[in-house]
Amino acid sequence: MTERKKLTTCLALLLGLHALVAFAGFFAPYDPAAQDRMAPYLPPMRVHVIDGRGRWHLRPFAYQLEAHSGSPDGYHEKVPEAVPVKFFVKGAGYRAFGFISARTHLLGTDRTALHLLGTDAFGRDLFSRILFGGQISLLAGLLGTGITLFLGLSLGAAAGYYGGWRDEALMRVAELFLALPWLYLLFGLRAFLPLSVRPAQAFLLVVCVIGALGWARPARLVRGIVLSAKERDFVRAARGFGASNAYLLWRHVLPETSSVLLTQAAILVPQFVLAEMTLSFLGLGVPEPVPSWGNLLSSLQQYSVLVSYWWMYLPAVAMVPFFLGYLRLASLLQSDAANPKIEAAGGA
Numbered sequence: 001m002t003e004r005k006k007l008t009t010c011l012a013l014l015l016g017l018h019a020l021v022a023f024a025g026f027f028a029p030y031d032p033a034a035q036d037r038m039a040p041y042l043p044p045m046r047v048h049v050i051d052g053r054g055r056w057h058l059r060p061f062a063y064q065l066e067a068h069s070g071s072p073d074g075y076h077e078k079v080p081e082a083v084p085v086k087f088f089v090k091g092a093g094y095r096a097f098g099f100i101s102a103r104t105h106l107l108g109t110d111r112t113a114l115h116l117l118g119t120d121a122f123g124r125d126l127f128s129r130i131l132f133g134g135q136i137s138l139l140a141g142l143l144g145t146g147i148t149l150f151l152g153l154s155l156g157a158a159a160g161y162y163g164g165w166r167d168e169a170l171m172r173v174a175e176l177f178l179a180l181p182w183l184y185l186l187f188g189l190r191a192f193l194p195l196s197v198r199p200a201q202a203f204l205l206v207v208c209v210i211g212a213l214g215w216a217r218p219a220r221l222v223r224g225i226v227l228s229a230k231e232r233d234f235v236r237a238a239r240g241f242g243a244s245n246a247y248l249l250w251r252h253v254l255p256e257t258s259s260v261l262l263t264q265a266a267i268l269v270p271q272f273v274l275a276e277m278t279l280s281f282l283g284l285g286v287p288e289p290v291p292s293w294g295n296l297l298s299s300l301q302q303y304s305v306l307v308s309y310w311w312m313y314l315p316a317v318a319m320v321p322f323f324l325g326y327l328r329l330a331s332l333l334q335s336d337a338a339n340p341k342i343e344a345a346g347g348a
Contacts, residue, residue, distance in 0.1 A: 021134035025094030028128035036123030118311040133291035141273035147211025152218025160226030177216035266330035
C-alpha cells in the first residue's frame with residue numbers, strides 16, 4: 001500500500017471515529033445524565049445471537065441481569081428472560097448538530113435497559129456517557145490545538161520574517177515555555193482560576209489554558225521555515241516588484257508552513273485531549289454532571305471502584321484508538337512531506 005493510500009485510510013478511520021462521537025445522541029441509547037439508582041455499577045450486558053439451546057437468532061438479544069451474591073460482579077443473567085435488541089428506536093430526546101431535535105437511537109429495547117458497557121455509581125449508562133464525554137474531550141483537544149497553532153503561526157512568522165529584536169524576544173520567551181514543566185504549569189494556571197464555575201465556563205477556561213501553553217514548539221518550527229522561505233528567489237523577485245510584506249507572507253511564505261502545521265496538529269490533538277482528561281480527572285476541568293473522559297475516570301480514585309468494577313476503566317480504553325490514529329496520521333504526514341524532497345534530491 002502506498003503512503004497516500006495509507007494516509008487516506010488513516011483519515012477515513014479517524015473521520016469514522018469522530019463521526020461516532022459527533023452523533024453521540026444517535027448512537028448512545030440513553031441520556032448520559034439519566035440515573036437509575038436501582039442499578040448502580042451494573043456490569044456490561046452481553047448481546048447474544050445464540051440462545052441456550054444452540055439456536056441462531058437473526059435479531060440479537062440480551063438477558064436481564066439480577067443481583068447474585070455468588071457472581072464475581074454481583075449479578076448474573078436471567079437466562080429464560082431474553083430481551084430483543086431493536087434498531088432505530090425512539091428514546092430520550094437530543095439535539096443533532098446542536099439544534100435539530102431528535103429522538104431516534106440506533107439501539108434500544110422495550111422491556112429493560114440495555115447497558116452495553118455497564119453503569120456507574122448512579123446507574124447512568126456508561127456507553128452513552130463515553131460517547132457524550134468524547135464530545136467534550138475531543139472538542140477541547142481540537143479547539144486547544146487551533147489556538148496553539150494560531151499563536152505559533154503568528155508569533156513564529158513574525159519572528160522569522162522581521163528578525164531583529166522581535167526574533168530575539170519571542171524566541172527567548174519560547175525557550176522559557178519549552179523549559180517549564182507544562183503539566184505543573186497547567187495545574188498552577190487552572191488552580192489560579194475560579195473553581196466554582198458553570199460547565200460551559202470551565203470548558204472554555206480549560207481550552208484557553210491548554211491552548212495558550214503549547215505555542216512555543218510550533219512557533220520555533222514555523223520560524224525556521226519562514227527564515228528559509230523569505231530568502232528564496234521567487235520571494236526576492238516579488239519583493240523587487242514592490243510586493244508588500246503582508247502580501248509576501250500571505251501569498252508566498254506562510255503556505256510553506258502548511259505541512260509542518262498539519263503534522264503539529266496531529267501531534268497536539270491527543271496531547272491536549274490528555275491534558276483535558278488530566279484536569280477533569282483531578283477535579284479542575286469540566287465538572288459533573290456533564291461527562292468528559294477525564295471525570296468519567298475520576299471514580300477510579302476510590303479503591304473499592306478500582307479493584308471491583310473493571311468496566312469503569314473503559315473510558316480510558318475508548319481514547320486509545322483516537323490516540324493511535326492521530327499519532328499514525330502524524331507519522332504519515334511527516335513521510336508524505338519528506339517524499340517530495342527526497343524525490344527532488346534524487347532527480348537532481
